[in-house]
Amino acid sequence: MLRLSTLFVRTLREDPADAEVPGHKLLTRAGYVRRAAPGGFTWLPLGWIVYRNVERIVREEMDAAGFQEVHFPALLPRAPYELTNRWTEYGDGLFRLQDRRGNDFLLAPTHEEMFTLLVKDLYSSYKDLPLVIYQIQTKFRDEARPRAGLLRGREFVMKDSYSFDIDDDGLERSYQRHREAYIKTFDRLGLPHVIVSALSGAMGGSASEEFLVPTDVGEDTFVRCPSCGYAANVEAINIAPPPEQPVDGLPAAQVHDTPDTPTIATLVDLLNARPDLARADGEAWTPAHTLKNVVLTLRNPDGSVELLAVGVPGDRDVDMKRLEAAVYPAEPAPLGEAGFEANPALVKGYIGPEVLGESSASGIRFLVDPRVVTGTSWVTGANQPGRHVVGLVAGRDFTPDGVIDVAEIGAGDACPDCGASVEMARGVEMGHIFQLGRKYAEALGLTVLGPDGKPITVTMGSYGIGVSRAVAALAETTSDEIGLCWPREVAPADIHLVIAGKPGSDAWPAAEQLAADLEASGVRVLLDDRDSVSPGVKFKDAELLGVPTIVVVGKGLADGRIEVKDRRTGERTDVPVAEVADHLRALVAAG
RNA sequence: CGGGGAGUAGCGCAGCCUGGUAGCGCUCCUGCUUUGGGAGCAGGAGGUCGCGGGUUCAAAUCCCGCCUCCCCGACCA
Numbered sequence: 012m013l014r015l016s017t018l019f020v021r022t023l024r025e026d027p028a029d030a031e032v033p034g035h036k037l038l039t040r041a042g043y044v045r046r047a048a049p050g051g052f053t054w055l056p057l058g059w060i061v062y063r064n065v066e067r068i069v070r071e072e073m074d075a076a077g078f079q080e081v082h083f084p085a086l087l088p089r090a091p092y093e094l095t096n097r098w099t100e101y102g103d104g105l106f107r108l109q110d111r112r113g114n115d116f117l118l119a120p121t122h123e124e125m126f127t128l129l130v131k132d133l134y135s136s137y138k139d140l141p142l143v144i145y146q147i148q149t150k151f152r153d154e155a156r157p158r159a160g161l162l163r164g165r166e167f168v169m170k171d172s173y174s175f176d177i178d179d180d181g182l183e184r185s186y187q188r189h190r191e192a193y194i195k196t197f198d199r200l201g202l203p204h205v206i207v208s209a210l211s212g213a214m215g216g217s218a219s220e221e222f223l224v225p226t227d228v229g230e231d232t233f234v235r236c237p238s239c240g241y242a243a244n245v246e247a248i249n250i251a252p253p254p255e256q257p258v259d260g261l262p263a264a265q266v267h268d269t270p271d272t273p274t275i276a277t278l279v280d281l282l283n284a285r286p287d288l289a290r291a292d293g294e295a296w297t298p299a300h301t302l303k304n305v306v307l308t309l310r311n312p313d314g315s316v317e318l319l320a321v322g323v324p325g326d327r328d329v330d331m332k333r334l335e336a337a338v339y340p341a342e343p344a345p346l347g348e349a350g351f352e353a354n355p356a357l358v359k360g361y362i363g364p365e366v367l368g369e370s371s372a373s374g375i376r377f378l379v380d381p382r383v384v385t386g387t388s389w390v391t392g393a394n395q396p397g398r399h400v401v402g403l404v405a406g407r408d409f410t411p412d413g414v415i416d417v418a419e420i421g422a423g424d425a426c427p428d429c430g431a432s433v434e435m436a437r438g439v440e441m442g443h444i445f446q447l448g449r450k451y452a453e454a455l456g457l458t459v460l461g462p463d464g465k466p467i468t469v470t471m472g473s474y475g476i477g478v479s480r481a482v483a484a485l486a487e488t489t490s491d492e493i494g495l496c497w498p499r500e501v502a503p504a505d506i507h508l509v510i511a512g513k514p515g516s517d518a519w520p521a522a523e524q525l526a527a528d529l530e531a532s533g534v535r536v537l538l539d540d541r542d543s544v545s546p547g548v549k550f551k552d553a554e555l556l557g558v559p560t561i562v563v564v565g566k567g568l569a570d571g572r573i574e575v576k577d578r579r580t581g582e583r584t585d586v587p588v589a590e591v592a593d594h595l596r597a598l599v600a601a602g
Numbered sequence: 603c604g605g606g607g608a609g610u611a612g613c614g615c616a617g618c619c620u621g622g623u624a625g626c627g628c629u630c631c632u633g634c635u636u637u638g639g640g641a642g643c644a645g646g647a648g649g650u651c652g653c654g655g656g657u658u659c660a661a662a663u664c665c666c667g668c669c670u671c672c673c674c675g676a677c678c679a
Contacts, residue, residue, distance in 0.1 A: 021612085021613090021629080022640095023613060023614090023628090023629085024613085024614090024628060024629085024640065025613065025614050025615095025627095025628070026613095026614080027613075027614085028608085028609095028613085028614070028615090028671090028672080029671060029672060030672090031672070031673070046671095049670080049671075155603080158672090158673090273679080274678085274679090275678085303678075303679075304679080305677060305678070305679065306679075307677070321677090323678095327678095328677070328678045329677055329678070330677090331676070331677055334677075343677080344676090344677085345676090345677050345678090345679090346677095346679080351679085357679085358679090359679050360679050361679080362679065392679085509638095511637080511638055512637080512638090513636090513637050514637080516637090542637095543636095543637090544637090544640095545636080545637055545638085545639080545640080545641055546637060546638045546639065547637090547638070547639035547640055547641075548639080548640050548641085549638090549639085549640095550638075550639050550640085551639070551640045552640080554639095555640095563638080565637095565638060566638060567638095574638095
């Protein structure tokens with residue numbers, strides 16, 4: 012039994028100044044966590060109970076799925092990460108340190124290498140597979156900017172599991188087992204979630220899905236189709252290209268003077284103001300009729316830098332996150348003034364396809380949005396200051412080097428599957444299941460002997476759940492204006508029992524007896540037995556702390572009644588004293 | 603990495619412009635009163651004013667440097 016008279020907790024009346032998101036404010040005000048370092052948090056007793064409940068649920072569901080728990084050090088030597096090149100590839104996000112002899116170590120951001128090497132160490136036959144092992148371990152990432160409290164720290168707890176199979180079918184089965192286990196896990200945690208298509212990325216592999224918890228404070232943006240159920244991270248969505256059109260009969264491209272049109276908006280205004288440039292179909296010009304060509308630098312992991320030109324319809328901007336994802340592991344950056352000076356063929360504000368492309372004079376690789384299909388006609392830069400070309404037709408007047416799908420996605424865009432309008436929403440990435448493939452097995456030499464005595468390279472999957480982050484996500488999604496509001500299975504207690512009578516009154520022994528009765532039958536009780544604290548304070552604290560059921564022993568006792576209040580709905584029920592214990596046991600059993 | 607804002611008691615803030623005994627609310631402690639919606643009265647505790655340097659008779663306050671935290675941004679040609 013937890014007693015508020017002795018519990019190590021202090022609730023705050025005011026919001027902490029360094030907290031921004033609602034869940035973080037409440038976790039701090041309710042005395043669940045304290046910030047201890049930039050991106051690092053101390054768990055207080057109530058928070059730690061909730062954390063361990065979340066961890067227990069995750070562990071139980073992993074075990075139920077037949078996965079086996081192991082535990083690696085968080086402090087690892089450099090060598091394994093050198094073998095996969097991640098010592099350097101991970102960049103500034105990796106915490107590196109040295110021991111007293113100057114040997115390099117790291118605080119692990121993930122453990123693919125260690126899992127792979129462990130299996131290589133112990134297993135050598137196809138008969139040993141499939142295998143899934145997991146751990147629940149503190150991870151370290153040197154985030155450039157920790158934010159939103161526990162949601163994005165530099166030290167956090169993650170459950171990561173890895174599957175090992177001899178072929179793609181086996182990998183698919185391991186993947187599906189995780190998918191099902193994750194759905195059960197999130198349902199039990201009481202976390203609303205959306206499964207979205209995610210990037211398989213440059214890591215290879217065919218399938219990747221994220222479990223997102225929808226909330227405005229999430230840092231991932233995803234699209235959802237209300238019509239067919241399609242859902243995808245904006246980084247992973249592939250838009251459906253329009254059909255190609257015949258180029259025959261389209262008017263020839265013409266270059267026009269377009270003074271004072273440094274932006275798309277001014278260009279469109281000018282086009283519409285010029286009768287001689289009226290569109291053949293009689294419609295007004297819109298930004299969607301223009302082709303905007305953005306030149307970027309790409310820095311490769313080996314340090315080399317190349318240029319890339321991206322052509323997108325003028326009504327859309329390049330989405331930086333989608334671009335980063337599309338060119339990973341290279342890092343994109345704007346060209347900048349120096350870049351324009353170094354490439355005189357590029358006329359700022361008037362870049363057109365003629366000077367772009369690997370076979371052009373500039374040699375700059377030129378990739379276009381999927382909407383720029385053969386037969387589409389565009390207004391775009393004429394590579395001279397103050398001039399644009401009208402009627403430049405893809406497939407006739409220019410041929411890009413390829414397609415890149417990095418334009419911004421917006422609400423109302425067509426669903427790639429069914430064509431209906433999609434919705435946009437934000438979410439927190441709570442889980443990620445991912446078919447890794449053979450990248451790590453190849454890099455680290457993980458093979459097993461097959462039935463024919465020949466080595467088979469193992470294929471792997473990796474699957475994560477943010478455990479500490481789940482506590483924050485729960486605080487974010489289940490709380491309200493007055494406080495936290497935990498799902499029962501993760502709550503620090505089942506019953507928050509408030510003694511609202513005067514010290515020395517009947518309420519005290521009655522509440523003590525009820526608490527003891529409940530505890531004896533396995534119901535977890537948080538008893539507010541503080542004297543010299545007014546009932547008002549106790550009620551406010553009960554609402555703030557977020558235990559799902561609040562029981563008040565007070566003035567109703569004179570009539571033989573005890574008040575039972577549902578934290579979420581606020582609904583109050585008066586229950587006769589003789590029945591209240593059974594009533595509460597039934598509530599708890601019902602979840 | 604760029605731009606803003608901030609750092610003064612455990613928490614939230616004022617004071618700084620115009621240099622001169624460091625303040626308010628909450629919390630905490632003592633006593634009395636109070637006990638169904640963040641109580642009242644009285645008394646009290648609690649400070650390296652982020653760090654370092656400088657100017658000055660005198661610096662929370664002015665000047666220089668640094669550190670840290672929070673927010674926004676990171677492309678729009």
